[in-house]
Amino acid sequence: MRIAQVAPPWLAVPPKGYGGIEWVVALAADGLVERGHDVTLFATGDSVTKAKLEYVVETAPGPPAINSIVLDTTHTLKCFEDPSQFDVYHVHTPFSALTTGIESGVPVVHTLHGSFTDEMRDLYGRVGNRGWFVAISEAQKNDMPELNYGGVVYNGIDIDLYPLREKKEDYLLFLGRAARVKGLRRAVETALLTGDHLVVAVKVANEDEFDEWAEVQKMLPKDTEILYEIPLAQKNDLIANAKAVLFPIDWMEPFGLVMTESMACGTPVIATPRGSVPEVIVDGKTGFIVSVENYPEEAAAALQRLGEISSTECRAHVQGKFSKEAMVEGYEKVFERAIGK
16 A cells, blocks of 8 residues: 555654654554555654655754644645545644545545544544544544544554563652643652652643642652653663553543553553553553542552562563554554555
């Protein structure tokens, strides 16, 4: 198949730092090339890919340019200069690229990387049957079942980038944004209750997150290790050495790469039953699912059961269900359905 992968134009593919969508695009593009497809990646000029690379800006402008109307539009104009070159467009950004694509005469597949805000429900509802949607979890699909779905494809990771370590160090790890719904407060309360050393790798990007982070810092145990955005290798090393990763979210998160990254390293995850969590974690086998309301107390109890978790079983679970290869195969089926093969 001749496949156009349309990435958002703000960050490089793969990203230099934070950027979950861009990692998914990078793995999908390379994986499809490896399977013999003719792939063109529309991204930024500093992207690295096995596909043919097309771009408007040579260097990714970074987070300050996210949702720039001018950049979004010029990027779309580049992507759709000649739609006849492609059998299918895989669009990862929901604005002008999606709306232009559904009028291009070429099938468009759009992955739902974000949550269903009121504005996005309205936008997607207006697309109707003119495009094909891919949910990244069953939970996400069930939140707006009326869309024209090509399938559910879980986000994959490159297992080889994640070291499996069965001998862990004595610390708990929280990775994520400082947004209140991500549950950093609950992670801190857990460490305060158990006395465990806590490492926090936090992203603080907007005013609400800065406000929340300012309040959380007042609660932190004195020996808390604080990190901000860190390179992939350092992040993976932190995950691999942690005795558990805390994932105490309180929102319908469509997916959570932190969970699969942790399990790939053989590190159990203690999470809440929100969004995709029950689809990703096998309770009692690759981690523990505990309540939001009593997270610190129930997480503390789960920490006493870490000996029940097999590191190799955690990794095997990811290899079978959340690998790059599984994701690419899933997208191949969606593309074939979209073009009528």
